[in-house]
Amino acid sequence: MKIIIDAMGGDNAPSEIVKGAALASRKYQSQLVLVGDKAKIEAILKNEDCDRSRIEIVHTDMEITMEDDPLTVVRSKKESSMGVGLRLLKEDGDAFISAGNTGALHVGSSLIIRNLKGVQRAGIATIIPFVRPILMMDSGANVNVTADYLVQWAMMGSIYMKNVFGIDTPEVGLLNNGAEEHTGTQIQIDAYAKLKTENDVKFIGNVEGKELPQNKCDVLVTDGFTGNVTLKLIEGMAKFMFSQLKTMYTKNMATKMSYLVMKDELKGLKNSFDASEYGGAPLLGLQKPVIKAHGSSDARAILNAVRQAEAFISTGVIDKIGVSMAEYTKKQAEAKAQESAQVKDTNE
Secondary structure (H helix, E strand, C coil): CEEEEECCCCCCCCHHHHHHHHHHHHHCCCEEEEEECHHHHHHHHCCCCCCHHHEEEEECCECCCCCCCHHHHHCCCCCEHHHHHHHHHHHHCCEEEECCCHHHHHHHHHHHHCECCCCCCCEEEEEECCCCCEEEECCCCCCCCCHHHHHHHHHHHHHHHHHHCCCCCCEEEEECCCCCCCCCCHHHHHHHHHHCCCCCCEEEEEECHHHHHHCCCCEEECCHHHHHHHHHHHHHHHHHHHHHHHHHHCCCHHHHHHHHHHHHHHHHHHHHCCHHHCCCEEEECECCCEEECCCCCCHHHHHHHHHHHHHHHHCCHHHHHHHHHHHHHHHHHHHHHHHHHHHHHHHC
16 A cells, blocks of 8 residues: 655644654555655654655655645645645555645545545545544535535445444434424435435434534534534533643642542543544545544654555445445436426426
8 A cells, every 4th residue: 555645734744744654654564655845854754763665755845834725736836745645646646644734635635636426525524532433524624515415425424434433334413403303404404304315324313512422323414614613612622621620630639649549540531532543534535545634633643544544445435435426326317307207297
């Protein structure tokens, strides 16, 4: 496998990105291609224990910043580490990882790698690390959606969770502000109607925000705006909760003693909220694997992103999504043709 990594994307680039690749070179079997400033990458690798036979460097001193317009990657900054990396993926790579600008990665992937046939819009599928992990899609790429987008994401998310997480029949929920079938905007109402009749999805109905930590579903579909707000709220609440626990346990000698008793349990609880365990979020619906790592990814997160990329490739998720989307598109076309025929007969 050849996994290409954007060495210049993210808040901690290139240091943590390169260190993560160094760790992955010792633990995994893939050939890693680091795209970025060669001198900077070499300087970091010099101090790392790595398998250089597994690491290739492709030089470019141009990078996409978090402030850049999403179209920059295919216009004024084609030679950026992200742009070069995506083209390398298209030519002969097996997966691409970037912790850089989310909008640019989504637009660049859609225009360079392209969507699978029948996929209306690729989306970012983020794992929310509860006791029962939830794959939420979309988590930031598509602000404006249609009911059909949500249905396709439910199908793609189910395929991913079945093949990568080993869940036989993933349960799918629609994020909404109430449990009733006719709750929400017209898009949610239409999506509910379509999902409950879709045989390839085990749809359990609407899921409210308060139910997310309660093992409600395996796949959660929503628009990118709501998904991103939800994700960041969960991240913020987790940080707030552990900050409060730290204050409570360091208040006095008695609480410090009780902390020593609870130390291992609290560490385990904190780790259960650590999104870096999953390495990043796959962009589902593309012709090749692209993984969006968190902007603040450290070396450990990049290591796990490489692991996730290998699983993404080896399980054949993309081929299975391609087959599913082709069948869905065919059914949609047949239903539309039948509806048109009925209208014609009525008019005659």
